[in-house]
Amino acid sequence: MKRRRVIISGASGLVGSALSTYLLNAGYDVVRLVRRAALDADEVRWSPGSGQIDAAIVSGSYAVVNLSGHNIASLWTKRTKELIRVSRISATRTLSEAISAAPEPPQVYISASAVGYYGDRGEARCTEETSCGEGFLAQVCRAWEATAAVDGPTRVVNFRTGLVLSLQGGLLAKMLPAFRCCLGGPLGDGSQYMSWIDLHDLVRAIHFVLDAEAISGPINAAAPNPVTNEEFTRTLSRILDRPAVFRVPEFLLRALPGNMGAEVFLAGVRAIPEKLLKSEFKFEHNVLDDCLRDLLKSS
């Protein structure tokens, strides 16, 4: 049987590397779009900034997965914010246009988004039906998702992803050294909800959605049990067996440039993955305690 070709952009990143390995092991042909010269047989060069992509690689593929974007954890100067926005929109547009123009379009186009779509929502539960929130991240997510629309039969799924938990990268890997040195603590008053997902579950969810024909449009890619920042901090501190009493004062976070503190560290989103649950996707890690214990037992 012919192997199905999946094209991945942002394949060198935290999610993209794990996804590439997972899909290769599952028997897919993986093509990684790279912005530098291609070095391996499975790499193809593209230039998302100038809209250049090899159209022949998209046509006839089974799926396209778009994970490109400048990291949002970089300090939010004016220039960085523009890079965060433009890198996502230009990569997504390049892929959407190639899919729309393909003589043999892919079955499915999965494009990243984030739970930041909902803005700061306090304790309210956010399902995929919840409206877009306010702020820079919400506006970026809205434009990002709109740019992923395509002409033709390809099913489009926008992954509104929560905080991805992994020791290989992302926020948890950055926080761990401080927590291990007993320098961890809640952010502000700690009441803000954090929607999180284990990296392995995220990759499994992407694989699941490749063939889940009933799923389209936005989906919340976050575990079913979001926690407050206070609870996150307590859980991590208990598992590491280290105190975490160094609360980061709200005024310090609010002093970060570009409103980054308010949007990245203090805004709360309690996202519920209603569509994944209804489609009977099974999370391996539903509960934060189990997830962190499993991640940390190998460290």
Ligand SMILES: NC(=O)c1ccc[n+]([C@@H]2O[C@H](COP(=O)([O-])OP(=O)(O)OC[C@H]3O[C@@H](n4cnc5c(N)ncnc54)[C@H](OP(=O)(O)O)[C@@H]3O)[C@@H](O)[C@H]2O)c1
């Ligand atoms: N990790 C999380 O907690 C999280 C949460 C919510 C949403 N997301 C979203 O999910 C996607 C994947 O996340 P990730 O954690 O894997 O991100 P990541 O590790 O930062 O990787 C993103 C990849 O995007 C490409 N990239 C970087 N700067 C770029 C630019 N200026 N223009 C175009 N491409 C650029 C790079 O790949 P190449 O160099 O190979 O092109 C990079 O490896 C991102 O869009 C992210 O915003 C992540």
